[in-house]
Amino acid sequence: MMSLLEIRGLxxxxxxxxxxxxxxxxxxxxxxxxxxxxxxxESGSGKSMTALALMRLLPRGARSTASRLEFDGIDLxxxxxxxxxxxxxxxxxxxxxxxxxxxxxxxxxxxRQMTExxxxxxxxxxxxxxxxxxxxxxxxxxxxxxxxLGQFPHQMSGGQRQRVMIAMTxxxxxxxxxxxxxxxxxxxxxxxxxxxxxxDLRRERDMALILISHxxxxxxxxxxxxxxxxxxxxxxxGIADDVLHAPAHPYTQALxxxxxxxxxxxSRLAAxxxxxxxxxxxxxxxxxxxxxxHRREDCVASRPPLRAGxxxxxxxxxxxxxxxxxREMEPLHGHGAxxxxxxxxxxxxxxxxxxTRKALFAxxxxxxxxxxxxxxxxxxxxxxxxxESGSGKSTLARILLGLAQPTSGKVTMLGRPIVELxxxxxxxxxxxVFQDPYSSxxxxxxxxxxxxxxxxxxGDRNAxxxxxxxxxxxxxxxxxxRLLHAFPSQLSGGQRQRVAIARALVTRPRALVCDEPTSxxxxxxxxxxxxxxxxxxxGMGLTCLIITHDxxxxxxxxxxxxxxxEGRIVEEGPARRVLTAPESDYTRRLVxxxxxxxxxxxxxxxxx
Amino acid sequence: MLRYIAMxxxxxxxxxxTVSLATFFLLNVATDPAQAIAGEDAPPEVVESIRTRYGLDxxxxxxxxxxxxxxxxxxxxxxxxxxxxxxxxxxxRADKTITLALSALAVxxxxxxxxxxxxxxxxxxxxxxxxxxxxxxxxxxxxFWLGLIVIILFAVTIPIFPVSGDDSWRHYVLPAFVLGxxxxxxxMRLTRTGLIEVMSADYIRTARxxxxxxxxxxxxxxxxxxxxxxxxxxxxxxxxxxxxxVITESIFAINGLGxxxxxxxxxxxxxxxxxxxxxxxxxxxxxxxxxxxxxxxxDPRIRIx
Numbered sequence: 013m014m015s016l017l018e019i020r021g022l023x024x025x026x027x028x029x030x031x032x033x034x035x036x037x038x039x040x041x042x043x044x045x046x047x048x049x050x051x052x053x054e055s056g057s058g059k060s061m062t063a064l065a066l067m068r069l070l071p072r073g074a075r076s077t078a079s080r081l082e083f084d085g086i087d088l089x090x091x092x093x094x095x096x097x098x099x100x101x102x103x104x105x106x107x108x109x110x111x112x113x114x115x116x117x118x119x120x121x122x123x124r125q126m127t128e129x130x131x132x133x134x135x136x137x138x139x140x141x142x143x144x145x146x147x148x149x150x151x152x153x154x155x156x157x158x159x160x161l162g163q164f165p166h167q168m169s170g171g172q173r174q175r176v177m178i179a180m181t182x183x184x185x186x187x188x189x190x191x192x193x194x195x196x197x198x199x200x201x202x203x204x205x206x207x208x209x210x211x212d213l214r215r216e217r218d219m220a221l222i223l224i225s226h227x228x229x230x231x232x233x234x235x236x237x238x239x240x241x242x243x244x245x246x247x248x249x250g251i252a253d254d255v256l257h258a259p260a261h262p263y264t265q266a267l268x269x270x271x272x273x274x275x276x277x278x279s280r281l282a283a284x285x286x287x288x289x290x291x292x293x294x295x296x297x298x299x300x301x302x303x304x305x306h307r308r309e310d311c312v313a314s315r316p317p318l319r320a321g322x323x324x325x326x327x328x329x330x331x332x333x334x335x336x337x338x339r340e341m342e343p344l345h346g347h348g349a350x351x352x353x354x355x356x357x358x359x360x361x362x363x364x365x366x367x368t369r370k371a372l373f374a375x376x377x378x379x380x381x382x383x384x385x386x387x388x389x390x391x392x393x394x395x396x397x398x399x400e401s402g403s404g405k406s407t408l409a410r411i412l413l414g415l416a417q418p419t420s421g422k423v424t425m426l427g428r429p430i431v432e433l434x435x436x437x438x439x440x441x442x443x444x445v446f447q448d449p450y451s452s453x454x455x456x457x458x459x460x461x462x463x464x465x466x467x468x469x470x471g472d473r474n475a476x477x478x479x480x481x482x483x484x485x486x487x488x489x490x491x492x493x494r495l496l497h498a499f500p501s502q503l504s505g506g507q508r509q510r511v512a513i514a515r516a517l518v519t520r521p522r523a524l525v526c527d528e529p530t531s532x533x534x535x536x537x538x539x540x541x542x543x544x545x546x547x548x549x550x551g552m553g554l555t556c557l558i559i560t561h562d563x564x565x566x567x568x569x570x571x572x573x574x575x576x577x578e579g580r581i582v583e584e585g586p587a588r589r590v591l592t593a594p595e596s597d598y599t600r601r602l603v604x605x606x607x608x609x610x611x612x613x614x615x616x617x618x619x620x
Numbered sequence: 621m622l623r624y625i626a627m628x629x630x631x632x633x634x635x636x637x638t639v640s641l642a643t644f645f646l647l648n649v650a651t652d653p654a655q656a657i658a659g660e661d662a663p664p665e666v667v668e669s670i671r672t673r674y675g676l677d678x679x680x681x682x683x684x685x686x687x688x689x690x691x692x693x694x695x696x697x698x699x700x701x702x703x704x705x706x707x708x709x710x711x712x713r714a715d716k717t718i719t720l721a722l723s724a725l726a727v728x729x730x731x732x733x734x735x736x737x738x739x740x741x742x743x744x745x746x747x748x749x750x751x752x753x754x755x756x757x758x759x760x761x762x763x764f765w766l767g768l769i770v771i772i773l774f775a776v777t778i779p780i781f782p783v784s785g786d787d788s789w790r791h792y793v794l795p796a797f798v799l800g801x802x803x804x805x806x807x808m809r810l811t812r813t814g815l816i817e818v819m820s821a822d823y824i825r826t827a828r829x830x831x832x833x834x835x836x837x838x839x840x841x842x843x844x845x846x847x848x849x850x851x852x853x854x855x856x857x858x859x860x861x862x863x864x865x866v867i868t869e870s871i872f873a874i875n876g877l878g879x880x881x882x883x884x885x886x887x888x889x890x891x892x893x894x895x896x897x898x899x900x901x902x903x904x905x906x907x908x909x910x911x912x913x914x915x916x917x918x919d920p921r922i923r924i925x
Binding site: 093094098106107109114116118128129164180184 | 821825826827828829831833840844845848918919920
């Protein structure tokens with residue numbers, strides 16, 4: 013049987029001022045009709061570039077070459093761009109993207125955007141196209157499709173927009189759908205619904221699906237085969253079960269160990285040292301060698317050969333047989349609050365009402381972001397605050413930090429009302445760590461200045477004691493001394509988040525408030541930061557409030573959990589109990605929707 | 621949408637009222653109108669008689685109320701210099717300035733938008749550099765100088781167009797070009813950056829994934845988004861064309877509002893100056909209102925909040 017899609021030797025090079033970046037190297041991929049494949053990798057692995065190259069959507073100047081690029085027997089390489097745009101992009105291969113909020117044109121109606129591709133090609137008349145659009149919107153679960161057709165994207169939520177995107181690509185009945193991180197920007201409960209929808213549609217229409225994700229758990233549940241990419245190369249692929257439960261490549265193994273697992277007893281994560289490389293020069297040997305714990309001399313000398321396992325399982329590695337790894341279950345170092353620990357930070361009956369008006373003369377409208385929320389943070393414990401976007405988590409965090417005044421209610425720090433504290437006192441009491449380390453650090457300051465800043469603001473004018481405190485904080489977060497005078501732009505994402513934590517810790521605050529501290533980071537780097545938080549809990553009895561939407565993170569670091577919904581705390585309790593036996597309906601839905609998979613490794617069978 | 625227009629309209633009226641208040645008081649406080657009419661060397665008793673004759677001895681607020689009442693009924697008073705109703709004077713000459721301003725705007729649009737779009741679609745190419753060169757030179761060259769140069773080139777050396785006057789369409793070609801050129805840099809740059817930003821937007825990638833390329837992509841998905849900010853700037857530029865007509869009309873001897881303004885300022889013809897400033901301001905306010913309405917019509921995010 014002829015494959016629907018066959019790619020051999022695909023390479024993509026991006027021209028940069030400093031030379032060509034080899035984003036994708038020598039990638040092979042085969043996909044049959046109705047089959048689904050998950051492409052997994054961390055940022056910079058080349059997974060999205062592979063799809064964009066196939067769709068001819070690469071950024072300007074990028075070059076892609078392939079020894080073979082066939083779709084349903086058509087040689088795509090030989091196709092003119094105009095012919096590709098008319099006959100392939102849309103009618104035969106559809107694609108949806110990560111950002112549903114911005115992927116639809118804000119100035120045209122949903123109806124127009126859905127029908128235009130079919131109508132402009134002359135495939136359907138306007139009225140038939142509208143009927144089809146109505147039917148498809150209904151199929152993807154948009155209520156009242158008739159009304160929606162006349163609406164604009166900004167009138168819909170992110171999840172709805174992603175449904176519209178899916179319906180829009182289905183208008184032309186493609187035989188292959190590429191979904192590039194389709195749920196990364198969405199809430200967990202919505203995420204699960206969209207992924208299920210994609211899977212149902214694929215079966216219904218016998219459509220092939222390429223699901224690209226940085227999240228192994230997302231792919232694990234839903235695709236027939238999985239390909240793992242690293243540093244622009246495909247390093248392992250095979251049937252999903254084989255790759256995920258009997259990984260053969262050291263990188264795949266390490267990546268699986270780095271994921272916190274909901275369900276098991278929380279234990280130290282096996283973080284992969286170092287960071288994901290960006291390849292300016294094609295390495296001679298194995299791309300993963302610099303971070304591989306099984307590295308041998310010949311690993312850097314030449315490209316590893318292809319090893320084959322059972323059932324099309326294949327990987328590129330110097331080792332003849334996959335390394336035998338059993339996960340050492342090292343227990344977490346940190347421990348929760350002592351029985352009689354005092355309350356470091358408390359919020360009592362916090363209500364926050366925002367008053368807005370749409371226009372100068374429009375009537376005022378009240379939006380209640382928090383409705384009588386009470387919360388206590390004991391010394392030495394980590395409390396996770398979970399909930400979907402818009403539930404009021406971040407508003408509460410701002411109030412706890414003293415950055416916003418609640419409409420009513422009281423925040424106390426060790427019993428003292430926060431309003432009585434000066435900003436300086438407040439800042440040395442509780443410090444924030446933000447989600448995005450790429451934008452939360454001043455790019456014009458050196459690390460030494462960034463970390464010392466809170467001390468300086470506090471009035472510490474003695475340079476020697478400041479330097480000592482900075483050195484100590486950098487030690488705490490395991491940042492090497494040589495980075496002292498580096499700028500944030502010279503650091504990786506994980507290092508930047510360490511800087512943010514060091515900056516927060518330098519005044520020795522009683523508590524940290526971390527808003528999604530790892531959600532901008534890759535899995536292997538997230539593991540490093542989660543381990544660091546565990547170390548800080550053990551080493552200095554860190555008291556911490558972590559805001560997150562990620563159940564796995566909650567499971568990994570939290571002692572207690574508070575679940576927020578629409579400005580209220582709907583459930584609160586010990587982390588283990590809430591995750592295993594949630595009491596409220598909402599928590600139950602959140603926990604059920606979280607993608608999960610258990611990495612109980614089998615040893616891969618090796619074909620002799 | 622109607623509500624939105626009504627709100628914007630109300631705001632515009634408030635702005636116009638404020639402008640009238642400011643111009644009236646500034647003109648009447650900064651100069652002594654009676655002295656200005658009488659001339660610098662006039663004896664005090666002449667000045668006083670003029671003051672009583674024109675009612676300039678009344679308190680300022682009373683005179684303002686009187687003037688505003690006239691404005692509402694279309695009566696802007698009588699010109700001290702021409703001894704005709706100012707409104708008739710202005711109406712008589714308005715068509716020439718409107719012709720000049722609109723054709724100058726047309727020149728701006730025809731040069732700036734295609735050039736900006738071409739530059740945006742081929743960033744860092746020779747056409748982008750050429751467009752940048754045009755923008756820099758148009759910005760650096762003063763209006764009156766450019767006027768003289770085009771007269772020497774296209775009216776004297778190669779006599780295709782008349783040197784000055786306002787009798788036929790051919791008389792407007794050179795002044796419209798000169799007046800239009802001054803707005804090219806701002807509009808072109810905005811078109812370029814706007815389009816570059818739009819072309820890298822996620823929804824353009826979506827449209828490309830649906831198989832739209834080239835002109836279709838531009839027309840269906842990019843242009844409307846890219847031109848939204850340009851519309852606002854064009855409105856301001858059109859307002860400036862009216863103000864800018866003072867110099868251009870003088871160079872090309874076009875008998876429009878710009879010349880009238882110049883003459884009445886030199887002749888201390890306060891009622892005329894007052895009305896012209898008011899009219900220019902109203903044009904500004906009206907153009908901004910029009911731009912707001914156009915933006916709302918083109919962008920549903922403004923229309924449907």
